Amino acid sequence: MTEGGRTFFGHPWGLATLFGTEMWERFSWYGLRAILATFMAASPAHHGLGLSDETAQAVVGIYGALIYLVALPGGWIADRILGAHRSVFWGGLIIMLGHISMALPVTSSFFIWLGLLLIIAGTGLLKPNISVMVGRLYPEGDDGRRDAAFSLFYLGINLGAFFAPIVVGWLASGDRWHLGFGAAAVGMGLGLLQYVWGGRHLRGIGERPGMRLSPAESRHFLRLVALGVAVCVIALAVWAATGTFTIDRFTVVITVIVLIVPVVYFCYIMLGSHDLTEDERIRMKAYIWLFVAAAIFWMLYDLAPSKLLFFARDHTEPWLLGIPIQPATTQSFNPLFIMIFVPVFAALWVRLGTRVSTPQKFGFALIMVGLSFVVMAVAAALAGAGRVSVWWLVLVYLIQVLGELSLSPVGLSVTTKLAPEAFKGQMLGIWFIAVSVGDAVGGQTGRLGRVLSDPAYYLVLAAMAVVAGLALFMFTRRLRVMMAEHHTPAMR
Missing domain, CATH: 1.20.1250.20 (MFS general substrate transporter like domains)
Incomplete structure (x- = not known):
């Protein structure tokens, strides 16, 4: 029970906070997803990016692939650096900034690609860790109520997924793409407001990392991140300088990388000591x-x-x-x-x-x-x-x-x-x-x-x-x- 015996369908009131946050986050995710491909394939005369249907399909596929791939480092960051609670907050904020970037009424495609990158990074922080927090609302052995809580949580996901395409699709009709992106930003903003407002009901869950990095480990981690970012930027710059870089070829490279990840991981498990x-x-x-x-x-x-x-x-x-x-x-x-x-x-x-x-x-x-x-x-x-x-x-x-x-x-x-x-x-x-x-x-x-x-x-x-x-x-x-x-x- 929570403060004053207040419950959410018989569950701790903290579940209502996480339910609403996830519902609005999914509203923003599925709202963007419902118009992204058609926006990219629309001609510049219709305020789109003018990509071919084939390339737009490849971009949407890579976008979805990276969303799921970054859940792994997102969970690690929560466990070792931020804790689940702050990871969800910062993830939601970065997602909202990504949608705002895409909603800016400018002709440059830079803000579209920046927005997608921010949404990918933010989802990696939010998505895996909000589910962890749902599970931690319940003590060990309370499996029945925990399973029921995840069923309610799943309902929230699908409510957001159901209404988002209807609302965002209507707003984006008539080539008003940026209005649709703005609606997704508002949805994530509402989710963040609910998360902050209802944070007191989460009873300190996820406030601390499970195994915080030591100062030496933190410095090592930052150096690795900086090195990784530098390598990626330099590689892209060199590729662009050759005059052979295209969005289409970039999606092929990312697809190959995504395919390599499970192969390497399964080999590591099966062949390692x-x-x-x-x-x-x-x-x-x-x-x-x-x-x-x-x-x-x-x-x-x-x-x-x-x-x-x-x-x-x-x-x-x-x-x-x-x-x-x-x-x-x-x-x-x-x-x-x-x-x-x-x-x-x-x-x-x-x-x-x-x-x-x-x-x-x-x-x-x-x-x-x-x-x-x-x-x-x-x-x-x-x-x-x-x-x-x-x-x-x-x-x-x-x-x-x-x-x-x-x-x-x-x-x-x-x-x-x-x-x-x-x-x-x-x-x-x-x-x-x-x-x-x-x-x-x-x-x-x-x-x-x-x-x-x-x-x-x-x-x-x-x-x-x-x-x-x-x-x-x-x-x-x-x-x-x-x-x-x-x-x-x-x-x-």
């Missing part, structure tokens, strides 16, 4: 297969704010149930279906117990996201150079959500279960790297449009996902043995 037992090594081999499956899933799923958004812009009728809508509004379908089906799937997994294994859930998710792209191929073929009903996209997002709820909720759980004892904490970040890999590679798939029609493009990606899903079903028994995941009767 960490006293791993034979069972731990076998479980890690199984996890690598699940990691690849998850990356393929996100590669398709996170094309929503780029390739599917372009389809909404160019090939769907702009109204739903007789109400005019903006292309960005289609980005609200996904969180709406998540809110509807989360309790259904939660009850389903409890009822099924271990009769449905983790590889089977991942396989089902891949087949669903593949099927959604088969639907997209049909819609693209029917549209041709014209338009089809927006209900095609409603169906696509419905199918995709059925897949997401079969993969996303169990991803962190299976990561924790299969992680070697020496890597329990670090491995949670690896799950988010799967999203990062999927986003980065998905952004580059736009290049297939040079040689494939839109229907063929969707079918190629659909085939990749379905084949990967069927492979998981074929090797389910083997993977269950490697994971030590045993079949037991479900509780009734």
